[in-house]
Amino acid sequence: MNDVNVQIVVKSPPSEIWKIWSDFSQAPLWDTDVRHCELEGPFQAGTHGKCVLKNGLNMPLKLEAVSLHESYRNTAKLLWIDLEFDHRMRRLSSEETHVIHSARISGPLSFLYRGLLRKALTAAMTKALDNLCSLAEQRTNTSRSPAEKTAAHLHLV
Template identity: 70%
Template sequence: MNDVTVKVIVRSPPPVIWKIWSNFPESPLWDTDVRHCELNGPFQPGTQGKCVLNNGLKMPLKLEAVKPQESYRNSAKLLWINLEFDHRLRRLSPNETQVIHSAKISGPLSFLYRGLMRKALTVAMTTALNNLKALAELRADVACIPDGEKSETHLHLV
């Protein structure tokens, strides 16, 4: 059972979203709770890394499962809480994709923080997905512009 699930429909094909997801150093572009994020190896199961949140907390993480262009799951630890994040893509049409993020909260003291964590994760994940949607749609639009017509202004995020 997931504690939090957030969904959004993005006017972008899955490969555009996948490229954003799998580039962990770019995470702060769309996940505004993250200051810095890195993986210590390739985007595949078993690779470990960490994210530094804007509040300064360091969150170690590990990629648990990866299905390229479809989904990935990572585990993370935040204080005394274990988190499992599931990221899924569901193609609705050639240029429309449903993005689903879910989180499970566990650990010995999770019962103390579950309600607070659910609220905080719902807000954070909703904001992150809305930002991901905007970024993916911008990049999908830019990908459709013929190379000769692309300019610097099209490539900068607002």
């Protein structure tokens, strides 16, 4: 069971979302609770890294699973809490992708903070997905030719 589950439909192909997800150093562009993120190797299962949050907390992480252009899962430690973040997407059409981010809270003291963390993570993850959507759609529109932009606009009307 996931403690937090947020989702959005993005008017962008999965490849654009994947570019954003897999460039960890650019995470602060869309995840505004993060000041800095880095991986100690390639974007693949087993790679360790860390994120420094806006509040200054250092959050070590590990990529647990990576399915190219589909999903990735990472675990993180925040104080005495274990977090598991799952990022998934599913192509709906050539112009739309369903994106889902979920989080699971566990660890020996998680019962003390679960309610508070659930509320904070829901707000932060919702904002991050909204930002991801805006960034992906902006990049998709920038890379389209004028004819593609017109066709996309006509399709939406």
